[in-house]
Amino acid sequence: xxxxxxxxxxxxxxxxxxxxxNISMIKPDRVVMKLFLCLIxxxxxxxxxxxxxxxxxxxxxxxxxxxxxVWLSLxxxxxxxxxxxxxxxxxxxxxxxxxxKPGDYQVRVSDEEGCEYLKKVSVKDxxxxxxxxxxxx
Amino acid sequence: MKNFFFLYLxxxxxxxxASSIASCPQxxxxxxxxxxxxxCVTKFNPVEQDPFCAYPNPLGVNPFQYFPGPLYxxxxxxxxxxxxxxxxxxxxxxxxxxxxxxxxxxYPGEGAVFAAKPNVYVESIHNDxxxxxxFISRNKPHFLATTPVLDKTLSWSGKIRxxxxxxxxxxxxxxxxxxxxxxxEKMQFSNGLCSTREGAIEWMLKDLKEMKYSExxxxxxxxxxxxxxxxxxxxCIYPQYNRELDPIIPVEINLDQTIFIRSLYVLxxxxxxxxxxxxxxxxxxxxxxSEFRPGSKIQRENMFREWGVAFLGY
Numbered sequence: 001x002x003x004x005x006x007x008x009x010x011x012x013x014x015x016x017x018x019x020x021x022n023i024s025m026i027k028p029d030r031v032v033m034k035l036f037l038c039l040i041x042x043x044x045x046x047x048x049x050x051x052x053x054x055x056x057x058x059x060x061x062x063x064x065x066x067x068x069x070v071w072l073s074l075x076x077x078x079x080x081x082x083x084x085x086x087x088x089x090x091x092x093x094x095x096x097x098x099x100x101k102p103g104d105y106q107v108r109v110s111d112e113e114g115c116e117y118l119k120k121v122s123v124k125d126x127x128x129x130x131x132x133x134x135x136x137x
Numbered sequence: 138m139k140n141f142f143f144l145y146l147x148x149x150x151x152x153x154x155a156s157s158i159a160s161c162p163q164x165x166x167x168x169x170x171x172x173x174x175x176x177c178v179t180k181f182n183p184v185e186q187d188p189f190c191a192y193p194n195p196l197g198v199n200p201f202q203y204f205p206g207p208l209y210x211x212x213x214x215x216x217x218x219x220x221x222x223x224x225x226x227x228x229x230x231x232x233x234x235x236x237x238x239x240x241x242x243x244y245p246g247e248g249a250v251f252a253a254k255p256n257v258y259v260e261s262i263h264n265d266x267x268x269x270x271x272f273i274s275r276n277k278p279h280f281l282a283t284t285p286v287l288d289k290t291l292s293w294s295g296k297i298r299x300x301x302x303x304x305x306x307x308x309x310x311x312x313x314x315x316x317x318x319x320x321x322e323k324m325q326f327s328n329g330l331c332s333t334r335e336g337a338i339e340w341m342l343k344d345l346k347e348m349k350y351s352e353x354x355x356x357x358x359x360x361x362x363x364x365x366x367x368x369x370x371x372x373c374i375y376p377q378y379n380r381e382l383d384p385i386i387p388v389e390i391n392l393d394q395t396i397f398i399r400s401l402y403v404l405x406x407x408x409x410x411x412x413x414x415x416x417x418x419x420x421x422x423x424x425x426x427s428e429f430r431p432g433s434k435i436q437r438e439n440m441f442r443e444w445g446v447a448f449l450g451y
Binding site for chain 1: 220224225227228232233243244245279280283284285286287307308309310314
């Protein structure tokens with residue numbers, strides 16, 4: 001950054017320190033401006049790209065029903081706080097994807113034959129991919 | 138004489154049964170459990186006690202403390218709903234809920250309309266035909282869920298099999314599914330109707346029938362939404378058809394001789410009879426929506442149809 005002249009004056013009185021910084025004297029060159037714009041673009045891209053997902057594939061399990069229900073809820077032990085956010089029906093062998101905010105969640109899979117799966121996931125950034133093998137109880 | 142005695146016994150038993158039911162105070166119902174036997178519990182009534190999740194909760198009050206447990210749910214419901222009620226307190230709602238709509242803060246993305254479960258069905262004359270279903274909007278849609286997973290080009294590719302199923306990566310799906318957020322300002326809120334909850338469900342089913350949705354599509358709709366539409370007494374329905382949806386969430390189906398019929402019902406709940414004289418956040422619908430319904434007379438080799446129900450987010 002090219003600063004031709006910088007005026008900084010300090011004025012001290014009994015109560016405060018006043019800093020006068022004469023920014024009108026700052027003249028950044030083109031290279032610095034381009035770098036600055038690139039930085040802004042990169043940060044924007046990073047923000048836009050920060051989509052967080054929980055996806056998975058329900059593996060085929062003999063003895064389980066052909067169709068399963070995949071539930072996504074808040075990760076809470078207390079029934080009354082375990083808020084269900086989304087759920088989707090997925091056939092055995094099928095895939096699903098939930099788009100979520102960063103946070104702690106429970107992914108649960110169940111079916112009519114009593115097969116179950118439960119996984120607690122902590123989503124920070126990026127995606128979590130699950131390979132779901134149900135267990136018959 | 139024997140018959141009279143039997144009749145008297147039946148009447149007597151009924152009276153005992155009736156009196157024991159009547160012994161529960163108002164707003165309570167009698168239930169039976171193996172451990173306790175008969176007892177009176179608070180009647181399930183989500184309208185009076187809307188669930189809301191205030192977590193993290195600065196007051197330390199559990200917002201669901203009076204929300205009913207799984208024991209008190211209606212008996213007639215699909216198996217997944219029974220399972221769901223045992224696990225979650227808000228299965229009878231389309232998601233995280235706070236009257237009159239979805240609690241947006243739990244979901245990513247933008248858009249005040251939460252389109253829950255648009256399901257895409259197909260009816261074809263083909264038993265084995267390749268297809269590609271692609272979302273082609275300039276900006277990526279604000280998806281919340283998809284089944285199956287979309288590929289990098291935001292499309293599902295596979296085959297139409299057995300005339301009404303999708304085969305994607307060797308797995309058969311009865312329908313393709315996605316949840317997403319949509320911009321409220323691009324939707325119409327002038328055409329529609331208001332009704333009781335039951336009347337609203339019946340009207341939507343009738344509307345699907347008018348557009349010749351398959352029996353399976355209608356059954357899925359009824360099974361899902363009889364559970365997931367919250368139990369408020371009145372609803373206003375604002376149908377969004379191809380006219381509204383195609384510009385907002387455009388789709389390209391790479392298959393000859395194809396028509397895609399779309400309907401998404403935006404529902405706004407009301408706790409009392411909607412009245413034109415009352416101030417309304419969403420204007421009450423004033424025009425008949427049926428004239429904007431996509432035509433069902435033209436048939437093609439491949440008929441894609443999509444239904445969905447949406448709620449406003451707050």
